[in-house]
Every structure is written in structure tokens, then in C-alpha cells.
Amino acid sequence: MSEKKRDTNDPGRNTGVATKVRPKTKRPSMYRVLLLNDDYTPMEFVVAILQQVFNKSSEDATRIMLHVHQNGVGVCGVYTYEVAETKVVQVVDAARRAQHPLQCTMEKV
DSSP, rough: OOOOOTTTTTTOOOOOOOOOOOOOOOOOEEEEEEEEEESSHHHHHHHHHHHHHHHHOOHHHHHHHHHHHHHHHHEEEEEHHHHHHHHHHHHHHHHTTOOOOEEEEEEEO
């Protein structure tokens, strides 16, 4: 018996469509930036920090500052890791330059 050669251009041959497989990208983890209350940092300084670093309006900054003052801690915003880390450093640096003990931290949402 002889083998029959298959024509590679045979239209009956199974063909597939080449597709690019895109890797699934997941959303970055988000982090809350928190201000911690202390008995020494002036309220006006905290409001100024919230306006300058977190771009809060005067009303929002005052509301957050009062929340921190009354509850001991308050959320300034939720950001990706790099942005949150940068904002924490900006707050702590500004507080140190002004000789205030204001603390700022971040936590994963």
C-alpha cells in the first residue's frame, strides 16, 4: 500500500486562528492614608497639610481635621502604594520641618 501525501493547501484541513493571549492585569492594591491625633500639632497646621498634600478644600480639610481630633485617627484619602507612600513622607517631612509631632501612616484597604 502506498501512503497518500496530504496537500498542505488542502481546504479541508483543520486550521486555527492565531490569537494573542493578553496577560490579565489586576488592579493595584489600594492604601488608606491616615492622620493620627496628638495634643501638640496645631489644628491650623493639620488643615494646611490636608489642603497642600491631599488637595482638600478648606471645608473638607477642616472636617477631616475635626474627625482626627475627636476620634484619634482619620482618613485623608485612598491611593495606590506609591502615591500613598509619597504622601505619608510629605506629611511627616513637613511636620518635622515645622517641629510638630504629627504622625501619618498608611494601611492596605
